[in-house]
Amino acid sequence: QLQLVESGGGLVxxxxxxxxxxxxxxxxxxxxxxxxxxxxxxxxxxxxxxxxKYDGRRNYRDSVEGRFTISRDNARxxxxxxxDSLIPEDTATYYCAARAYPLYxxxxxxxxxxxxxxxxxxxxx
Numbered sequence: 128q129l130q131l132v133e134s135g136g137g138l139v140x141x142x143x144x145x146x147x148x149x150x151x152x153x154x155x156x157x158x159x160x161x162x163x164x165x166x167x168x169x170x171x172x173x174x175x176x177x178x179x180k181y182d183g184r185r186n187y188r189d190s191v192e193g194r195f196t197i198s199r200d201n202a203r204x205x206x207x208x209x210x211d212s213l214i215p216e217d218t219a220t221y222y223c224a225a226r227a228y229p230l231y232x233x234x235x236x237x238x239x240x241x242x243x244x245x246x247x248x249x250x251x252x
Contacts, residue, residue: 136246149223165219177235
């Protein structure tokens with residue numbers, strides 16, 4: 128049973144960098160697909176990035192490719208999302224999610240078994 132908590136959100140200016148953390152209580156996330164998703168006001172939730180179990184495939188949405196990096200630190204029971212060159216369009220609530228089933232293609236699923244409560248990221252012009 129996973130218990131996911133996001134941290135690292137906040138207010139930044141365009142062009143700056145921010146790191147989000149997804150921490151599981153008790154054990155590492157190595158055996159799980161972990162994804163970052165976001166939802167802006169008035170818009171549907173969209174996937175941003177995901178990493179396959181055992182540090183396999185990494186998928187990114189086109190709008191963040193080359194700017195965002197997803198990674199694992201199993202010793203800290205943590206998955207990170209490093210966000211570089213932030214733009215106002217990145218403003219949203221960011222969620223961490225996980226599932227035991229592997230990735231199947233170059234996209235990230237929208238359905239997961241476990242979710243964090245979200246972290247707000249606001250990027251000003």
